[in-house]
Amino acid sequence: MRCLRCGNTQQKYFYQDGSVWYCRKCIAFGRMNVGELPRAKKYRQQRHACDYVLKYPLTPKQQKASAEIVWHAKHQQSQLVYAVCGAGKTELVMEVIKQFLNAGKKVGFAISRRQVVLEIATRMKEAFPMIEVIAVCEGYSDICDGDLIVCTMHQLYRYYQTFDLLIMDEVDAFPYRGNEVLQAIAQHACRGVMVYLTATPDESMLKDVEDGKLALVELFERPHGYPLIEPEIRTCANRMQLFYLIAFLYQQRKAGIQTLVFVPTIRMANELHKKLCLLFRCKAFTSQSEDKEKIVDDFHKKKYECLITTTILERGITIKGIYIIILQADHVVFNEASLTQIIGRVGRSIEMPSGKGIFLCERVTRDIERCKHAIQHMNKESFS
Structure with missing residues (x-):
């Protein structure tokens, strides 16, 4: 038996209800019977003529990293963006967001924590004033569709096979790190390419880079050019x-x-x-x-x-x-x-x-x- 939502194959996580078996490993996201696919909802998808506004221009190194992200995404390569804290990871992905939206693609931005979802959504609204940016998290789930969807990783269960570009921030953090259920749900939410953002990649992600499963974009400098603070x-x-x-x-x-x-x-x-x-x-x-x-x-x-x-x-x-x-x-x-x-x-x-x-x-x-x-x-x- 295999759960088609979270990928579980362990017998101990399946339960029989009459003649039907269902998965208990991902039951928090609703019951999923064995052999049943998650329902793909229809979310609006339209071409935009949008651009973004930054408070500060990108530095040459940021511009180079942003261009690399766009190149890999356009060539359908999922990638790891390994950038130091304060390097401007959110700003680095704005160009690829713009280009995918202008091409009529569906874009999502997922983060581990609710509070950061609200902060990123606010920043995206300021940067992209001409599109509808939606925050989807605890207390903000009445409206689940928009031009750009910013959500917690748990909320990705709503978006089966929805995103042409899915940006995953804080992939090194709880609860995503080491969580097979959330990782499977994220993979199923994306029908295109994924961009993983982190300042502290774990060994498994670096192994994926080494094995050619992920492209690598690095940025070890903050915009102001000063060194990182050592403890x-x-x-x-x-x-x-x-x-x-x-x-x-x-x-x-x-x-x-x-x-x-x-x-x-x-x-x-x-x-x-x-x-x-x-x-x-x-x-x-x-x-x-x-x-x-x-x-x-x-x-x-x-x-x-x-x-x-x-x-x-x-x-x-x-x-x-x-x-x-x-x-x-x-x-x-x-x-x-x-x-x-x-x-x-x-x-x-x-x-x-x-x-x-x-x-x-x-x-x-x-x-x-x-x-x-x-x-x-x-x-x-x-x-x-």
Whole structure:
């Protein structure tokens, strides 16, 4: 038996209902009987005469990467775009989006997290003011069709064999990474070519490049031309890290610089907030927080000196001039990819390309070492 939606062939995930067998591995997306194909809905497909507007022109290296993406897509080659945090991955794919829309093709842009979906949709609306950009995610699923569809990866189950061009952002992140069901649903949503965007590709994606299954486009330089910020690694006992953090935040207050404070668990974020709120204007931000959009908006408006957060904010947020500090950076939740993404929040702005990122830990883990070496390698490649 084989599920034609998620590709499952494991007997333990099938259940018999009378004379019919169905798949339980992807049951969260609705029941799928064995031998049954997902229903392909008809979404509008029309030729556009659209163009996009950028706040800043692309740099020569960005233009080169964008042209390579277009070339591979036009030659029906799926590809991996390996670009550092802050390289402007969203801007790199705007030309290929434009060309596919102008050719009457259907385009989708899928991201792991709801909050980033809303941010990307807003940016796409500003860049493409002449087309209808639709965000499809939790709380935004009444309208599922538009000229450009920006959705969470879970929502791709709605779009079986729909997209001629499907851009997959944050493919290294939870919940997509290692999730066979989501990966199969994404493959089935695309009838054309896929563009995978990431700053931290895993070994399987690099193997696909090596085997010729994916073309490779690389960009290791940010638009402002400054090197990536390398983390400062400080070893000290966990019980001493709070004192270091408080001293650090006082320094940032004097300099007028906001800080993202990363911790490994929701419980620790809430407990740390109770202590820090007595000294600083701060807020805890986790997956359990209410009014997430408002908290981030208030942080942008500098209502808070620091935001205490989990890995929920490791990617997809750009705030000019912030510093970051990680408590218990040696915790198992902080792998190489998440550490790279977190330090990638620093120095993204053209107006403020410098900054500081500190990893506090009791011991230097393999992931911390690999993160630092990866950033050093990218800087070396960019400036060689």
